[in-house]
Amino acid sequence: MEVLGVDDFAFRKGRHYGTVLTEMATHRPLHLYDGRDGEGLAAWLRDQPEVTVICRDRSSGYGEGARAGAPQAEQVADRYHLWANLGQAVEKTVNAHRSRLAEPPPARAGSHGTPAAEPEVVQPPKELKIVSRLREQHAAAHELWGQGISKAAIGRKPGLHQATVRKLVGTRSADDVVAKSLQRAHIVDPYVGHLHRRWNEGIPNAAHICQEIQELGYSGSELAVQRHLRRYRTGRGHVPDPGPKPPSVREVTSWIMTRPEHLRGEDADKPHRPRERDPELNRLTLHVRKFAAMMTGRHGDRLEDWIADVERGSLAPLAGFARNLRHDFDAVRNGLSLPHSSDAVEGNINRLKMLNRQTFGRAGLNLPRKRVLLTR
Template identity: 80%
Template sequence: MVQLPSELKIVTRLREQHAAAHELWAQGMSKAAIGRKLGLHQATVRKLVGARSADDVVAKSLQRAHIVDPYVGYLHQRWNEGVRNATQLYREIQQRGHPGGELAVQRHLRRYRTGRGHAPDPGPKPPSVRQVTSWIMTHPEHLREEDAEKLHRLRERDPELDRLTAHVRKFAVMMTGRHGTRLEGWIIDAEQDPLAPLASFARNLRRDFDAVHNGLSLPHSSGAVEGNINRLKMLKRQMFGRASLDLLRKRVLLAR
């Protein structure tokens, strides 16, 4: 069988590691010490020492490397669609019958990330977490049509993100419209959702239910007080180490 250049490098490295590990093992060195000396994980050292020959190690390694071959077309398609997370792609091909582990998928995708071998068209860059968060937190009427369409596609692909977006928008309507009477129902729905962080947030709201309910119902606001506190802290930071307390007092009193 003709080996590719990238496989030749793998074979050479595995043979060298196998020879070095067996030489150190013959000298009475422990597997942990061999791993530290060669810069290898202890599990890798166990495989090298336990193999009767370097060919056994090479055969198993190449078998793992090519175990994703039946799913390369699907991985190319998902990569072109902007999905770059190895764990997610591994789960998807696992549902399609992939018998191997996630490491083989990571190795295959590494070729695309580093530009080695045949890499498909990278396609559009996926949105960042900050972008998606901004789309969710923005009122639907104020969201650009392009961003709204992107969020819609993400919600169709990810049921958890879809539910989270619905919860966030319901809470936003409740907060901006002062619909405190809806708080109990919102907390119940959030607590029953499988999303653990959301359920935890809902439980914390219940611990101080009366205060949260009043904050969502009454017209009173602590915004003016918080603004003054923020102003005082800013002045304090500006004056720190520069002048006496008397000058700081004058700045606080005269600041508008």
Template identity: 80%
Template sequence: MRATAGACRCGQRSARVHGRYVRRLRDVAVGGLGVVIELCVRRFRCENPDCTAVTFAEQIAGLTTPHSRYSPLLRGVLTRVGLALAGRAGVRLAAAAGITVGKDTLLRLVRALPDPEIGEVEVLGVDDFAFRKGRHYGTVLIDMATHRPLHLYDGREGEDLTAWLRGHPEVKVICRDRSGGYAEGARVGAPQAEQVADRYHLWANLGQAVEKSVNAHRSRLSEPVPATDGNSDALEAEPEEVQPSTELKIVTRLREQHAAAHELWEKGMSKAAIGRKLGLHQATVRKLVNARSADEVVAKSLQRAHIVDPYVGHLHRRWNEGVRNAAQLYREIQQLGYPGGELAVQRHLRRYRTGRGHAPVPGPKPPSVREVTSWIMTHPEHLRDEDADKLHRLRKRDPELDRLTLHVRKFAAMMTGRHGDRLEDWITNAEQDTLTPLAGFARNLRRDFDAVRNGLSLPHSSGAVEGNINRLKMLKRQMFGRASLDLLRKRVLLAR
């Protein structure tokens, strides 16, 4: 029987059979069992004298490819498994389906895939991601029309973005965060494009400024505890004069030393002589003489924080509940992180036992800085009634926090209503306010004014970019230590 002609890589067809051999191809599993296809393949001799190939093997369309041990169907399945799960996880899934494959083979199949076609991009999204947070970063570019990743490269310098944009002059809008490197790269590489600052980052930066402002007023967050004595008529009457408690020995001693030092100083004695006369160190004498009143010396001496102070609230509550055992109270605050010893707790409780003071009934716990920040940053209609009432009382007590809330709500209305034309007025008002963190945020907006105004006016947003960043982080962590740039890039661009 005459052999059917085969085609060499040079394009020359040949009917001269050189030999035959058995070729084995692995195919997709059937019923959980691996499948191997055995083919009797002919090898032809190339009759083209100019061709470098002497012989060539015939190929069966749809079943064989040169030098491959997998059928196209199995190769496609393994490639999709590698894209979805990478190495080790892909091996486990393939084994469950009856396919034996190594992790390196899966990764090699992924790396061999060609990059997708980019096409024309009118709206581009740019953001960075961390290979190692705080040390090593990369950049991802997103087509905002299709939400598809276009490119991924190492670093977050503006020069790389400039080079990519010069090859894509069709870009009209660039959505980015407020990074100066991306801003400069977009300006140089695509001067025709409008830059849009992401509203998510604007709101996040505003939240940081609000938190700093609230933290500066944290001493005013607690509500005043109303004085009650159990009699409703007494609430309307003048409060009784509070009798002073027994003065501490250290306070009495400081007052006596302050009076004696000033008396000797007025007589013309030097500080060194006063120290020798009173038996005090010269630094102590200097502190006493420089103080205008004894109360000033007492306040400075008593304001030093004690190691027990962070746990006084717990000690007050337990003391009022009837717990008087110092060892038990020490063990309780030790579990809360108290780093000191039991003796300090005993000394703190001694004033309660000796009648020189008693643990007061603790008032309501003041809201934390983050809680107040959350109340200010939340839409009034979405606040719980209890939180809205607390915020209302807080704004009445503190005019600065009231102005801070008004600034935030004006910015929110400007952002959600796309009123970028109000940005200049808002920045001016914030800069003129006494709220230093908010004024700093406003000045920072002025440095990137055009992009911020576009972000507050145009419908474009970087939401699709943030979604792809989250997906990229998942892929990176899935590959553990094998997330090199080339492999990560293939999976980000091709795994959908």
């Protein structure tokens, strides 16, 4: 056995893990042990001097165990895990630029065909429907009451509840009824158009939107804005779509992480629009494509230049990913240069997951070890 694969599996996700060691040439599992620390790996490797290559994920524990137990072996970081970690950094970067994903609103032409530079004129909010309705009901109720009609008869005609009729008849002015009702009416209603537009533009921050509508005449609190937006955060309502829906963070991440020739139909043109509007998203795409070329072309010798180039940029999540590669530089470079990978280990991981589900996660280590190691 020359090439060894190492990876962890979960007995209970987030709580209890184990490690499986696989002979990569035959795809045969060799050993299972409890935990995913480097000490168990080092102890097993000391009795296996013939191991010359160790394929693993980027866990620091496995790296230290491999160095302690088999210093003669080359360590190879698995390309799947490298690509997955890069995808996480890309998604964080796109999320930081989500406000720029929406299509820009069409420019309003001035008198000579040029975009108008004047600020947007905000029309005063129209009277709420509930206010108009209360005024009409108050006038009708007082007219019938003045004719000597009983409150019960007044309520039967428009279908009003007796409590509503008493409230209408008992107040001299319609403004008194309106004032009490407006306390329960949503004070944000006149500004929902602005809220919906900003939400669709990727601005879900209630404090920021509250400041904007206060400049438009809003006199309420930030709490009312939070309550209005909460229905959209929890999925209890949908924001009206005034125009083309901006792509989601995951959609843009998928476009960036996919080979351009694999994008079909409408998706082939979609990645260009965010890149044209945001130079940083364009730089992010170029960095990802350079990394993909390194990984598929086995150009690990370009890794140092790629890391330095990313660190000089302003894409913080991607720069963090690049700096983290330095901590395991030799293994990452080998992963981008050598043909070895951990594909065979993943098959055994899936098998262990199936066995764990069959026993409802209660079998411990002994039963899976026998079923995996003794089965040929």
